[in-house]
Amino acid sequence: MVVINAVIGFLQEGKAEKALEGIRKMLSVSAHVRREGDWVEENAENLVPGDIVRLRSGDRVPADIRLLEAVSLSIEESALTGESLPAEKNQDPVEPDAGLGDRHGMAFSGTMVTAGRGTGVVTATGSETEIGRISTMISEVETLATPLTRQMDRFGKILSAVIVVMAVAMWFAGRMLHDYTTGELFLSSIGFAVAAIPEGLPAVLTITLALGVQRMASRNAITRKLNAVETLGSVTVICSDKTGTLTKNEMTVKHAVVRRAVYDVSGSGYQPEGHITLDGNPAALDGEEGLRDLVEIMAVCNDSHISQEDGFWKVTGEPTEGALRTFAAKAGFDPAAYERKAVIPFESENKFMATLNSTPDGKTVILVKGAPDRLLDRCGTQAADGGKKEPLDRRFWEAKIEELSGRGLRVLAAARKEADDGKNGLKHGDIEADLTFIGLAGIIDPPRPEAVEAVALCRTAGIGVKMITGDHAGTASAIGREMGIGNGGRTATGDELEKASDEELRELVREVDIFARTSPEHKLRLVRALQANGEVVAMTGDGVNDAPALKRADVGIAMGIKGTEATKEAADIVLADDNFSTIERAVEEGRTIYDNLRKAIIFILPTNGAEAFVILAAVAFGLVLPITPVQILWVNMVTAVTLALALAFEPAEPGVMKRPPRDPAASILGGNFLWRIAFVSLLVGGAAIGVFLFEKRIGMPLDLARTLAVNTLVFGQIFYLFNCRYLDESSISAGRLFANRAVWMTTGILLVLQLVFVYAPFMNTWFGSAPLLARHWLIPLSIGCAVFLAVEAEKALTRRWSGR
Template sequence: MNPPDQPAHAVASDLVLAGLAADDGGLSSDEAGRRLAAHGPNRLPAAPRDGVLKRFARHFQDILILILIGAAAITALLGHGLDTAVILGVVVINAVIGFVQEGKAEAALAGIRRMLSTHAQVLRDGSWQQIDAELLVPGDIVRLKSGDRVPADLRLLDSINLRIEESALTGESLPSDKHPDPVAADAGLGDRHCLAFSGTLVAAGRGLGVVVATGAATEIGRINRLIAEVETLQTPLTREMAQFGRQLSVLIVGLAALMLAIGLGLHDFALAELFLAAIGFAVAAIPEGLPAILTITLALGVQRMARRNAITRRLTAVETLGAVTVICSDKTGTLTKNEMTARHVITRAGSYLVSGSGYAPAGTITLDGELVELAGHAHLQALIEVVAVANDSEVAENDGQWCVAGEPTEGALRTLACKAGFSAEAHARLATIPFESANKFMATLASTPAGLRRILLKGAPDRLLDRCTGELGADGQPVPLDRAWWEREIDRLSQEGLRVLAAAARRVDDGRDHLGIDDLEQGMVFLGLVGIIDPPRPEAVAAIASCRSAGIRVKMITGDHAGTARAIGLEMGIGDAATLRVVSGAELEAADDATLRRLVAECDIFARTSPEHKLRIVKALQANGEVVAMTGDGVNDAPALKRADVGVAMGIKGTEATKEAADIVLADDNFSSIERAVEEGRTIYDNLKKAILFILPTNGGQGLVMLAAVVFGLTLPLTPVQILWVNMIVAVTLALALAFEPAEPGIMQRPPRQPGTPLLNAAFLWRLVLVSLLIGGATIAVFEAELARGMPLEQARTMAVHTLVVAQAFYLFNARFLHAASLRPALLFANPAAWIAVAVLLALQLAFIYLPPLQAAFATTPLDARHWLLSLLIGGAVFLLMEAEKRWLSRGA
């Protein structure tokens, strides 16, 4: 067994084998079967998903919807079947809209999911076999080669130039060198060089390892458990709507009870009639169309974001992005391209700058601002000859995207050669010393197009400096090596976060056709340095600037080293060189909760972080009252994505676990889509406020009609089913038009709304009361006046309904702008959907008043031209009075 408290990466490989009761000859099939029964299949447990009925039932949990269901039950007991059917129909329609939209989002996401490794090369019964990765067990001997995906957590027993791409797990932008030697017990995930982790990709070399963990016991499985344990928070919108719903429900139930008390105590109402009046009041006051409008408005935002390559899994996520105050972002593959790029070339002739990013051979090389032709710069040509010929990678365009086959750093050098116009095809490679972790260099013996034979050497600068006695001087001739000068240049590039490679060469005899390590020990001439970095996405730089102007802080959280993180952060525009501080994972580990809350408030870059660190950072920001969005593409980002108020995953390079944890998946891996989603979210919130500002006063007017009738002992102007008609046709026509309102000017120049800000402020409440009194008072006055003129009750109620509808149609144009005047023609016609909605409403009202089937269902009768003119005059008066109110309030402000 392993020594107590010593993990597999901290002990020798033979002790690991002994602890697993295994050896390098592999397991027998019988033993593997017994272990499979004990440990279970090598797969992650499937994420539980609610059944169809449970997901559908969630849409009935709103307290206002529950009050409506109660009202339907009472009308059923009183024998009013039509009222019951209409109320329940409204409730079911709301639920269906939300349920269908959720299903669409899940279906859209399914198209971009990718699976982990499915097969493994394992030593069983003394021979190598390919088996399903799910059948692996602890103690199995597995071999790896370039291009394989690691099928389980392995303790390496042997390796040959093994390099594994672990960015999805550790956040490292470069593949990690692997070797069997144990490391410190407290080594971070990215420093456990003797382990290969499930789900990571072998970039180069070969390896042999013993399975030490499968399924849920792997590092990915540990993160999966962490995800399952993370507590998700309600979105700001759902919190505000829930609070608003509770307050409104208490008010409605209280007033309905008051109506019953007044009706029984002061007036001679029949109990059944009084119950109907109370139900009518509840139906009038409850904005039952609001859930539908909320869902439709969010769904429209989801569709607009889908056209911008952002797939939304949860409707409220887009709106939540509009409320975020902080965006926490992973670096590798999110803010950067995860494509290594040569940026600087240093020779004794000068410091060259290289433009372009990624593996696309588009870019230029300049010296002191002037474009460089390779033929006129012998120093540069000599260096590029080395990095292009001593290179095993290829870059090629695939479906419009340039990709590298081979090592990312070699791909960057290959692209550099392409930008310089250098081709290695005419060079004949005669012998090679391949890259090995122990040597950290690669050398080739090559014949040049001129027939000369040269040793070309590239690799780690310190290893090459040890082998060089000279350098290529400013005049193009070899001179003694000035090691101190080169080390200063190496330090300068390293401090900028660049990975530095060096090149050296020397000529050999024309007859030489072999190459050994001894040939590199003397006479090598140092040519120069190449600085390589994983560059920022240009669109991400602009998006960060836009977020900062919108009052949103962007924080970079990465598993990469502090120097690299700082360099990228400065290039991204996150802070400035004088004040930017990078917090390390070790500092985070040592910080208590109070210290961490201070650190996350003061600092914007966090380096060498683990999944637990990222999760703690998000929690600390939320504890500070921030609304947090978290973006990332790796498994290590998934717990923080799930905890954040809104999680955003990359769709192309993102892992399955990340997509499952996220609320939004970017199909194009473009950070700028997040900035556009913030703008979309703010627009949606504005439109929701406009819808609420429209619906609540109109519902208030209807409720006032019913409340006043009971309090003053009047005949009820409306029946419950007529009120539902008004609520639903207004919601699906007029209120829906507000969902199509364009973004307000300067929407990304204003700060985020403060968390905890109530949905209804004092100005909203004032307008609610004013509009309710205007519309409700006008409706009661018309109803009573027509009754006094001898109009039959059914026709008077038809007139009351029509007055309500027309007044709300006019008020729509007030509500389209919260503060700006609506009388200007440019604004009146800015949203064609509003005029289409009015036309549809008019058609529905004509049917309501004049079609016999609807007359029978809603107890309506035809109206005369005089009644239409009167309702139009009332609607116009409401519009003008509300415009005057806006102007009065704006003067006061």
């Protein structure tokens, strides 16, 4: 066990370095930089502050850059900021204390240019960049010992002290009261140490955790650190990122608004499955003229494509446009017959896109989609029934925009304009006025339905769920309401966290469940504040900005599909399906594992206690040892390897997720269980001594009496194993007695081993055992039954006294 633990520890030492290596892989290897007046391609590591760098679509940003020019520039920063959508960039200044996601004039190292182009001056390289600071934070973050590790350390110290004190007391008792020789006392002390120390416990703990890892892997939770399996069971707070964990990280149209109606859109993500309904009834394009016009614009004035790859639907292009494509597919609209003649691409300065198209019926139209305020400024009319137009009711549309925005949706507007049939070009002047406003589309990154249910189950289990995201407060609040997080309470922002002292932050995390516009430092401070309040914290994340907090948390959980390599390496557990509901199932598994560990401890300690009591009583009363040290070692080995291991296969007890999390500061064994350990130790140990003394008195040979005492111990443990399968509840029912096949299999293996111990000549020589007669087996069998019934009676009395 020492060698195994040393090897595991050595391998774990390299994990932090791998987390930093994951960040290095994100960094750009080359850059377009201006040197001596010419644009050249240079290794990114050779950049220095002051260099002028050019960015184009598809480039990875090579350093932190202050933009001097930005043309329709969008950069994917979700790994750094947690935002769902690419950030639109410009060269406008921002406030000095603006959060990372609000610094529109900056491009950050390691992020990806998704559209447009830009030029900027390098402001930071290496460890001075935002991603470099995160790398430094990861290397500096201290990890905490797990609750099980702390409890087992404390338990081991107490047990060691008790054993040493009792061994010394036994030595002096033997010397003072019975004048044992030094050799006899030395042999007795060895026997007592072998009996009292639970040698099999480390192996049982390790194997139980390993089996838990295997079960969790089958439920899409890949465990990288063994102790994390158990720690999940003691989690009191789960801090979850929003994008991709609570939500699908796939933009989806949820509502479509035209002048006469508001339509609901079902389905989520880019999979074109769902329905468009009006007041719960299906809406078809043929009978809904306004809806058809809205769908037409959103699908035709669009540069994205959706496709299915390996069973998953993906978008090529902007996520928002992908959502509009899916919306059109759900409506049954095919834009293939529309011929594009000209286009004005989306630019951050204008915030709209326009296309000139010929329609299937031969008309020429200008279709426009973009920010609602920009389109309202260009519209004088709105669509009315029968294909007619009417004056624009701007107050109506602004009220609808405010309503959708208040629910955390991103709102896009659609407008159109008739054009001359011979028109082949498109200029900004063509869409400055006289557009007809058609309607709105409300888009959101929707919550995962299974995650909503998982959050509710966590609350039932007494586990708090907090959302920590880099996204905007409005979006976070809207998702929180749908998820059941925050109960409609206020949302704290990164600005508040920045200004709060450590004491104020500890109070804030008690009151607030949703935190928006957070930076990596904020996330790390929030985890520390929760831990300072005595919470056991699980932290989820997928971006590099989450890695320091994941490393600090009691359990760091990374996303396996969309998570960065740096995040996975910093985490204890990786979710293969990026799903919050998997965390809930992992917590359930963790609680079951902890229960099984306690069952194993409560089984092993009375086993050792009974053996130690036999030695202690023999020395105290001046008796011949009823069991020799080598026989005790045999009992320890076979019972730990067989009986105790069977408890690792126990299924979850009823209501495991309906009870509150255990107190991480509480002892692994409460007062009731300490009493049970003492009770069973005296019961089984006393029975073994009694059998030995009785058989010796009626003339049984010493080796035969010792063999009978050993089997009395073993049978007492076999029957006590069935008591331990349920810590508090009764085990007397056919369903419960036969629920775990592993118990019966290990019992059968142990009986075979005992038959070898009793009847094999070489075992008689090695262990001093002797063959028993058939009638002798009735004695340990009867005592085992009595032990089982006595412990069940003790459990019933304990339940009555505690009011259960």
